Amino acid sequence: MSFSELPPPPEVEPGQDLPELRTRPPGPQSRTWLLRLSRTAAPMGPAPGFDPLRGIHSEARPWTIVYATAKGCNVLDVDGNRYVDLAAGFGAQLLGHAHPRIQKVIELQAPRLLQALGDLHPADATIALMERLAKLHPAASARVILGLTGADAVTAALKTAMLCTGRPGVLAFEGAYHGLGYGPLRACGLRPGYREPFSPQLGTPARFLPYPASADAAEQALERARFELARGDIGALLFEPILGRGGVVVPPEGFLAEVCAMARTAGALVVADEIWTALGRAGSWLASHEHGPDLVCLGKGLGGGLPISACIGSDRVMSAWRRDPEVVHTSTFSGAPLSAATAIATLDVLKRDDLVARSARVGAAFREQLARRFVGRKPVRDVRGSGLMIGIDSSEPGSASRWCRRLLERGYITTTGGGDRDVLVLTPPLDISERLLTAFCDAFDECL
Numbered sequence: 001m002s003f004s005e006l007p008p009p010p011e012v013e014p015g016q017d018l019p020e021l022r023t024r025p026p027g028p029q030s031r032t033w034l035l036r037l038s039r040t041a042a043p044m045g046p047a048p049g050f051d052p053l054r055g056i057h058s059e060a061r062p063w064t065i066v067y068a069t070a071k072g073c074n075v076l077d078v079d080g081n082r083y084v085d086l087a088a089g090f091g092a093q094l095l096g097h098a099h100p101r102i103q104k105v106i107e108l109q110a111p112r113l114l115q116a117l118g119d120l121h122p123a124d125a126t127i128a129l130m131e132r133l134a135k136l137h138p139a140a141s142a143r144v145i146l147g148l149t150g151a152d153a154v155t156a157a158l159k160t161a162m163l164c165t166g167r168p169g170v171l172a173f174e175g176a177y178h179g180l181g182y183g184p185l186r187a188c189g190l191r192p193g194y195r196e197p198f199s200p201q202l203g204t205p206a207r208f209l210p211y212p213a214s215a216d217a218a219e220q221a222l223e224r225a226r227f228e229l230a231r232g233d234i235g236a237l238l239f240e241p242i243l244g245r246g247g248v249v250v251p252p253e254g255f256l257a258e259v260c261a262m263a264r265t266a267g268a269l270v271v272a273d274e275i276w277t278a279l280g281r282a283g284s285w286l287a288s289h290e291h292g293p294d295l296v297c298l299g300k301g302l303g304g305g306l307p308i309s310a311c312i313g314s315d316r317v318m319s320a321w322r323r324d325p326e327v328v329h330t331s332t333f334s335g336a337p338l339s340a341a342t343a344i345a346t347l348d349v350l351k352r353d354d355l356v357a358r359s360a361r362v363g364a365a366f367r368e369q370l371a372r373r374f375v376g377r378k379p380v381r382d383v384r385g386s387g388l389m390i391g392i393d394s395s396e397p398g399s400a401s402r403w404c405r406r407l408l409e410r411g412y413i414t415t416t417g418g419g420d421r422d423v424l425v426l427t428p429p430l431d432i433s434e435r436l437l438t439a440f441c442d443a444f445d446e447c448l
């Protein structure tokens with residue numbers, strides 16, 4: 001399938017322009033802002049000062065830009081450079097930046113009510129959102145716990161599993177990323193440095209399975225899962241339907257169905273971390289729907305750019321919260337009415353503009369174009385993904401970081417994945433024009 005065979009995209013507001021660079025990024029204004037950042041932000045990541053990609057020393061991050069404004073699929077930095085955003089807030093901007101429907105809802109809701117009183121005196125918008133979210137779950141009757149971040153949703157799911165099964169153990173996957181709060185951090189398999197410095201505070205550690213990319217690897221992972229589940233202390237199997245930050249790895253057909261069935265037989269709950277994959281990102285409302293997860297975690301794009309997340313579970317599983325003595329999971333801003341209103345608007349636009357199905361169609365055509373043009377050209381070895389969640393895999397560690405730099409200089413914002421930052425990750429807004437995707441292919445060709 002090619003882009004020419006696809007139906008036209010839905011009508012969108014301006015924000016589908018090609019890149020236009022006034023200065024090589026990062027420009028002087030970005031560098032000034034980044035120097036200010038370096039004096040106030042806590043120092044995280046590698047030791048500051050040396051950028052191996054450019055061979056220079058700098059107090060600021062040497063190839064970072066500073067956003068000033070954004071519209072649709074375009075971002076403008078403080079130097080006036082215009083970029084095509086193929087990262088979309090780590091996949092969170094499903095509708096692009098400043099979508100007119102989201103902006104209108106903010107305009108209407110903000111003067112009406114910004115904050116209610118949580119679960120004591122909730123807002124009407126919060127209740128309406130929970131009703132909508134419950135219908136996404138495979139179970140006929142489902143209940144919802146709202147939060148602010150994806151990590152909140154995973155924390156709620158792990159707590160629910162403990163209450164429901166009485167087992168503290170968590171079976172997770174190598175390369176997985178579920179957030180950095182202390183609940184999900186114990187199940188973070190992406191990089192040891194994220195988890196190991198805090199291990200004395202994390203309690204019972206999760207146990208990890210390899211996330212398979214082939215049939216042979218799937219058999220090995222299933223054998224390991226049988227061993228771990230047989231020990232009888234696993235209360236939750238936590239998985240991403242597609243491994244996101246671990247490199248956009250799509251598991252072999254049948255693997256997730258089998259490992260989920262094994263978990264249920266062993267008395268563990270099945271928890272699908274759909275924070276990245278859901279709501280059309282991977283081409284379906286829920287990428288895990290066919291596996292019938294007990295709990296589904298949503299976040300990222302749910303709020304249309306505002307922070308909100310959800311843990312959705314069957315009525316049977318969620319009833320574990322009804323206990324004596326009282327046990328709750330909430331926070332001051334969970335389900336705040338402004339974010340709840342934009343979340344409802346996001347769900348409405350996804351349905352009205354058929355963006356979930358469009359993501360599947362456009363993503364398949366884009367992956368086909370990328371594979372045809374680049375797979376086999378050193379160092380590109382694979383193009384994979386689902387919907388508009390795409391990874392370009394390199395055979396050389398660090399290649400994706402170099403690609404990010406070169407693409408930024410051509411006006412395209414991208415991110416990296418994989419343990420060696422060897423996968424270029426593309427997660428554009430779901431309404432992106434095919435013209436911008438074709439132009440990206442030309443820019444990537446120059447990078448190679």
